[in-house]
Amino acid sequence: MEVILKISRFNPESDQKPYFQEFTVAAEGRQTVLDALLLARRQDPGLSFRRSCRSTICGSCAICVNSIPGLACQALLRDVAGVARRIKLEPLPRFRQLKDLVVDLDPFFESLKAVIPWVVARDDYSGQMAPDVSRKLEEPLSCILCGVCDAAMEITGKAKPAALVKGLRLSADPRDDLGAHRMRLMKAPVEILKLFVRDLPNKCPKGIIIPGNF
DSSP: OEEEEEEEEOOTTTOSSOEEEEEEEEOOTTSBHHHHHHHHHHHOTTOOOOOSOSSSSSOTTEEEETTEEEETTTOBHHHHSTTTTEEEEEOOTTSOEEETTEEOOHHHHHHHHTTOOSOOBOTTOOSOOOHHHHHHHHHHHTOOOOSHHHHHOOOOSSSOHHHHHHHHHHHTOTTBSSTTHHHHHHTOOHHHHHHHHHHHHHHOTTOOOOOOOO
């Protein structure tokens, strides 16, 4: 089938503001938006977007598909093209557009630093972890740092959504010496965190569920 991609274009060296350009590509419904973007780039090698694994593991291809942040490698054409077979593709909102679908990720990673995104090992920890505790940590461990939740959810404060996922996971990790202090590092009221945990599974491409007992 033929699909029309309406893609946000922007080159800081030549454009004063973003504009849309349409590409018509021939693809099958079981293919993904990323497959269609690769076909579009054959028509214009200058078309810029990020991609790597094509398996919803790396998070590189995060963009906005029909105004919804998600992963281009996860969105099937048959699900997003509609009857008109038109798909609007834009860079992630709340991120600065660098070129076409590529955004500036530096503030995203700066936000992660606010929660000290690694285990600060306890001196007295035995090294053992109960199976139920391990299972509790598995969901947030599946975060691929794609930035989709940051684009889809508005959270005030220095620690943005992906940083909150990291901080909440580490605060529940028995190996970590900071423990409950991480809650203060996140500088988010418990009421806000509860709303965030409730809404995250519907915004995250991995459907991450965080246990709410914090």
